[in-house]
Amino acid sequence: MTQGVLPFKYEEEKTQTGMTALAGLPVYLDLAKVIGLSKSIQKHLKVRKNSQxxxxxxxxxxxxxxxxAGGDCVDDLKILEADEGFCQILRKSETHGLSRKVRRTIESRWRKEKKRSVPSPSAVFRYLSKFHDAEQEDARKKSDVKAFIPAANDFLKGFGKINKDMIAGLNTVSVETTATLDMDATLAQTMKETASYCYKGFKAYQPFNTWWFEQGIILHTEFRDGNVPAGYEQLRVFKEALDCLPSNVEKVKLRSDTAAYQHDLLRYCEKGENKRFGRIEFAIGCNVTKAFKIAVAQVPDAQWQPIYKREKGLQLKTGSEWAEVCFVPNELCYSKDAPVYRYLAKRQRLVEQQPLPGMNDDKQLKLPFPTMEMDESRYKVFGVVTNIKYTQMNGENVIHWLHERCGKSEEVHAVMKDDLAGGKMPSSDFGTNAAWWWIMIIALNLNVMMKNLALAPSMKTKRMKAIRFSLVNIPGRVVKRSRTLFLRLSKGHPSYDLLVEARRKIAMLFGSWAPSG
Known part of the structure; x- marks a missing residue:
């Protein structure tokens, strides 16, 4: 092809050169090896047990x-396979440290010479199909329940055990005795024919995630259809998440939005029905019902206190106010041993909106949040229910503490769908997509461990896009000399010291990491 009008030409190398565009990706192989990820996968999945x-x-x-690496579909494995330098490192990592007997066992799984370094897309599709249970789809069709969650088969349940092993190891070397759990669902939009419509009117899946705030990691996830409400069976999911916590965790706290405003969940936490953790403190958004609005309207104006924010060492008013509300929901009025909670209200004065011209009252745009009239002004109103005592935390601090979840846990949802492959489902089969989602969660948590344990503190808050640019997607050349592989970067590359220091920290984890299982 003539390219004379352009400043350069492309040519393909005549021989393999050992070049890689993923010189930083092998560091994740190092970390996976140290934390025993491969052993945990082999122990808990067993999809390919006794097969070739x-x-x-x-x-x-x-x-x-x-x-x-940035791939978001199964076909992107072709690009990974085409990276000859990285594939050399991958093949070396798979057998490094293994005895001759184990290496021969791995080699005997292939009837012919093994030529690929990563599975082909077709092999991966066949593998992921094992996580789908066709009987559950039949049960869905026969069920009268609209919000149906297919039961996970034994293979799919294995991912939760793998994730539990990873988190237990992390909490061994970086101990956190308190677990603040943020529970929330996210919508993963899709065009799959078998997908259900979500409450926003488009087809989607709606996985429900439990985020461990102190460790910055996903503790538990449940893949769901888009028509399953976020609060559906939330108490059951919460109990499952508690079972995933490492043995050295002593205290649990819970935060969530109004989807968790369910009295069985609140009672479970307040009454200390969990034998391991006892009473669990919580702050949860409550429904702004007509009864709640009546209680808010009865709060004297003098009891509304300003909410402040800290900025550059100064306390600044936010324009919002809070107050304690004397409110007992109808659900608790008929029980003698019903728990008593604190209810808080947050209000923010709204600027008066002019009506749209030429439209009657029925067609005016409705605000997407609850409002009410007080003192001849219109306010946006937000409710909070908590069992944290007055002496422990005042109302303003409870509201600030609850709002902390709105930043980080929701940012993680964006990482799942935009930075990783959680936003693009590979199949129309529910179980296949659930396995794909779980593998993304493991990748997400592995990256969190990399940032917390091996990278510089300045990298801890970086999104995956920045990590790829400065660590993963950098050029290098693989050179073999004296039976040793060397991964060379260009001279003076700013990522060289970062990678060397990361590998040093990873090497130090040997012996301190708790073995899985």
């Missing part, structure tokens, strides 16, 4: 690496 070809570990790790 790719192992469970090779399948799952290939997709984890695909997420970290």
């Amino acid at each position: 070809g790719w192992t469970d570990s090779q399948m799952v790790l290939s997709l984890v690496l695909l997420n970290l």
Whole structure:
């Protein structure tokens, strides 16, 4: 093709050169090896047990690496396979440290010579299909329940155990005895024919996630259809999340939006019905019902206090106010042993909106949040229910503490769908997509561990886009000399010291990381 009008030409190398565009990705292989991720996968999945070809570990790790490298569909494995330098490192990592007997066992899984370094897209599709349970789809069709959650088969349940092993190891080397759990659902839009419509009017899946605030990691996730409400069976999910916490966690706190405003969940926390953790403190958004508005309207104006924010060492008014509300919901009025909670209200004065010309009252735009009239002014109103005592935390601090979840846990949802592969489902089968979602969660948590344990403190708050630019997607050349592989970066590359220091910290984890299981 003539390219004379352009300043350069493309040519393909005549031979393999050992070049890689993913010189930083092998560091994640190092971390995965140290934390025993491959062993945990082989222990808990067993999809490929006693079969030939790719192992469970090779399948799952290939997709984890695909997420970290920026791929968002199964076909992107072709690009990973085409990176000859990275594939050399991957093949070396798979057998490094193994005895000759184990290496021969791995080699015997192949009838012919193994030529690929990562599974082909077709092999991955066949593998992911094992996580789908067709009987559950039949049960869905027969069920009269609109919000139906297919039961996970034994293979799919294995991902939760793998994630539990990872978190237990993390909390061994970076101990947190308190777990503040933020529970929230997210919508993953899709065009799959079998997907259901969500409350926003488009087809989607709606996974429900439990975020461990102190560790910055996803503790538990449940893949759901888009028509399943966020608060559906939330108490059951909360109990499952508590079972995922490491043994050295001593105290649990709960935060959530109004989807968690369910009296069975509130009672479970307040009455200390969990044998391990006892009473669990919570702050949850409550429904601004007509009865709640009546209680808010009865609060004297003198009891409304300003809400402040700290900025550059100064306390500044936000324009919002809070007050304690004397409110007992109808659900608790008929029980003698009903728990007593604190109810708080937050209000913000709204600027008067002019009506749209030429439209009657029925067609005027409605505000997407509850409002009420007080003192001849219109306010946006937000309710909070908590069991935290007055002496422990005043109302303003409870509101600030609850609003902390709105920043980080919701940012993680954007990372799942935009930075990783959670926003693009590979199949029309529910179980296949659930497995894909779980593998993305493992990649997400592996990256969190990398930032917390191996990278510089300045990298801890970086999004995956920045991590890829400065750590993962950098050029290098793989050179083999004296039976050792060397991964060379260009001279003076700013990422060289970052990678060397990360590998030093990862090497120090050997011996201190708790073995899985």
